[in-house]
């Protein structure tokens with residue numbers, strides 16, 4: 440069925456929003472900055488990137504069905520909206536979209552778990568009203584205004600991921616999004632290359648409070664060691680609706696009990712005074728805590744918490760973030776946990792814990808296939824080596840490693856745990872395939888740049904009929 444093509448921007452609305460001049464009349468059903476993903480009906484924004492100038496792709500965009508291009512240069516086509524600067528034009532569209540919206544807006548930041556929490560919020564709130572959420576991890580200086588500009592004026596809930604690598608990045612993005620609810624999933628040493636201390640990372644996350652609307656709510660991880668710092672930062676901004684979530688007794692949305700259940704977890708919780716039991720179809724304690732943050736944000740945004748908790752049971756792990764696959768290989772059945780999307784010290788630990796909790800069948804072993812963690816700065820070698828302790832403690836049987844910094848981990852492991860090491864994941868792949876045997880559980884994880892995804896693809900390719908085991912199906 441064709442998706443409904445609703446008008447998002449008419450030429451006059453977009454011209455008004457950007458103080459631009461439209462050379463013709465058109466109406467756009469979407470906004471795009473990339474001709475590779477452009478959809479028919481989009482307004483194409485010709486941004487000046489570090490390597491490419493979008494103005495060179497205008498003909499291609501129009502040929503693919505763009506209704507017009509937002510430009511800041513003289514162009515020959517009539518299908519153009521001319522502004523002084525296309526990046527500022529995109530931001531202006533984003534702001535205008537926010538200004539015309541009556542939606543309850545949730546901004547999600549944190550060191551890990553932003554996309555997962557955003558997807559969970561999208562799933563559960565879609566059942567309660569028209570819900571818009573930013574795509575993928577489009578959380579930076581162009582991703583946030585692009586996401587805002589794509590929100591329908593009819594949306595009742597809007598969810599935006601906001602990220603950063605440097606101090607000062609979140610503040611202007613939060614003021615653009617103007618959230619009613621700000622959720623900080625957790626604060627850890629991730630994207631830490633440009634920060635001297637973890638406290639400085641917490642302060643950068645606290646910039647999310649800058650744009651919170653009057654009367655808005657801050658939703659904070661009570662278990663995180665920076666909770667009090669974030670709480671104080673929120674109070675200093677005059678925010679008095681502060682909701683804590685986690686396992687702490689003082690948390691408003693608090694875990695009472697969690698029992699692992701077939702790749703998921705049965706959770707009993709006190710959700711702002713209401714006792715509820717719900718199932719999460721994703722494994723791991725980190726997801727249990729994320730789910731409490733999601734439900735606290737639902738409450739803060741005016742949603743129905745018990746309905747939302749019920750629908751969390753339908754959630755599956757986003758691609759590359761903990762999805763389970765059962766694959767039939769020549770060696771027998773193997774469980775693959777795909778964590779190839781990204782890795783940081785904290786998410787590595789979380790993934791190793793999930794591997795430890797997953798029971799192999801028969802003679803199967805627990806195997807970790809690990810690519811490098813990037814963006815760690817000068818402490819990278821030591822941080823990689825430190826994973827040995829976690830792997831030993833969690834009883835992992837065999838560890839394969841790829842990349843220069845992962846060599847430090849390989850060296851730190853007891854010899855019996857070393858499955859193999861290679862300079863890159865392509866070279867490591869045959870060693871992993873060779874080692875597989877029936878009943879094994881294998882987790883594959885590394886930073887996006889370390890390309891552990893090719894190992895996942897290859898393992899899935901061993902079995903064209905591989906199926907997910909999440910939800911017990």
Ligand SMILES: Nc1ncnc2c1ncn2[C@@H]1O[C@H](COP(=O)(O)OP(=O)(O)OP(=O)(O)O)[C@@H](O)[C@H]1O
Nearest residue numbers: 550551552553554555576725760761781785786789
């Ligand atoms: N609370 C958590 N603690 C530890 N690890 C987590 C937590 N939540 C999610 N993760 C893991 O962190 C990784 C990244 O998850 P996700 O993509 O949701 O984070 P993100 O904050 O959006 O990351 P990015 O900054 O790359 O956009 C995944 O492997 C996920 O399983």
Ligand SMILES: [Mg+2]
Nearest residue numbers: 553554575576
């Ligand atoms: Mg993300």
